[in-house]
Amino acid sequence: MNFILDLMGSSLIAGILFLLILKLNLYSSNANYYSDNELRLQQNVKTLAEVINYDLRKIGYKYDGTAIITAEQTHIKFYADMNEPGTYGHGTIDVVEYYIGDSTEASGTTNLRDKVLYRIVNYTDTLGGPTLGLVDFRFSYFNSRGITTSFLDSIKYVKAEFWVEPNDYVHDFVTGERDSSIFTYWELTINPRNI
């Protein structure tokens, strides 16, 4: 009789321990996922910022005249010599264009909102790349006094804002619903020295 009671008691304790380990494992997986996701978001947004930062600082480089051709909320086009002094291609003025695509173009991810940011150099060299979770992108333009302007020759500052979400949604293990609350926002205001 004692043996049966011992067996039942130890089974109960073992069961409780097993459930605790299971829950801990689920919790740690979830926390790991969030942590990984946050890291990936941060890295993605930094990559985008580096690309934008590098290009926008070149606006008007070596170009005489009004360097910005198009200044819209999701579309910018400008003249600049994009090649570093002393490298091949330096001395030729390029036309660089950025615009954001439609969310239907990023079909390889389960996030229905992510979009591709296109970078076109000289009308032909189109670089779309992965979405990097980009869901929205906006440019704003300011004159020398920091006031929003639409006059191309008055633009002295370009502000870029972007919102990045995870490429793939997963179901929250507690609620069972798709998680869509994570996003990263980045903004940078650039004063291109050549305009």
Add this chain to the structure above:
Amino acid sequence: MGKGLLIVTLGMSVIISFYILKLNANSKENLSTTVSMFKQTKARLIANSGVEIYLEKLKQDRSMMNQHFPNNSLMGGNYDIGISGPDSMVRVTSSATFMGVQHKTVVEAAADKVPLYPGHGAMYLSSGTVAGLKKNAINGSIEINGNDHDINGNLTGGSAVPGITVDGETQKNSVIAMITKNTIDQVLGSGGTPSVMVTNNTVDWVEYAQLVADNPDIIIDTQDKIKTTNSWGTVFEPKVTFVNGDIKINNSQVASGCGILVVNGSLEINGGFNYIGLVIAFKNTTIDIKLNGDAQILGSLVVAGTQINVDVSSGNFKSLYSSEALNLTEVLLVTKRFTILSWWE
């Protein structure tokens, strides 16, 4: 049972440890992503600042052209500078390193001389200055002479310009009324006595003064910089001098100079003052000359500030037009300014 518990506890500890290590690694990586952006920004700022610093140095020392200046420290990083010319296309290359991150900035600039616009007469008073004139703004033993003088202050017999020029008839009447009231009979020059004439001023003196003030050889911005004897350029080496702030030359001090003198602030002259060239007062300038000695401006005086008060209790104040002084300043002034042609960063 004891062994079982030990195994379970150890197992859970291992799982928790791995979990903590993973989170910690992510957190570290996250931080390094942000720090990396910071490092890039800092390296860029150091490189850009290096260019600015060396362009300023180059303005003062032309022998720096076509040289290399490695290992300059700035903001926790360092930068190397290379300068190559000619003057019409100065290229400054700055390579900065901050915590292992490198950035290169290449700037091309053209050096040219600060232009000199001669004044319209011995003294020009802008509309703003005339509006702020007090009843006794110019009073005492004063000579404002638009006849042409040489570098030593002697009459040359060359073409005369007005003693005082203003922007319109209203201003002219105000100035004449003040001169008559204070019985100043030494406003000489073209157009009779008192020689006060309306000029067609096409120079934006405030903008010009700002341009000159941006490229000074000498900056007087604190009272500490006023010594017993002050030299702001010579006829052999004219300078651009910028007086910025409230500066006083007291009766135990003397100042002399040659070139362009730009004043922004309050310049109070009680001591000796002798300047050859162009003097411009602009922005919020109040020129207060309360003389107990002699003061002379040989060239032209442009007052485009808010006020001028010349009150000579003993001694003399002379503002004498001199085309020779102005020409000399124009020819010999070597102050360079740099116009940025392109900036790669």
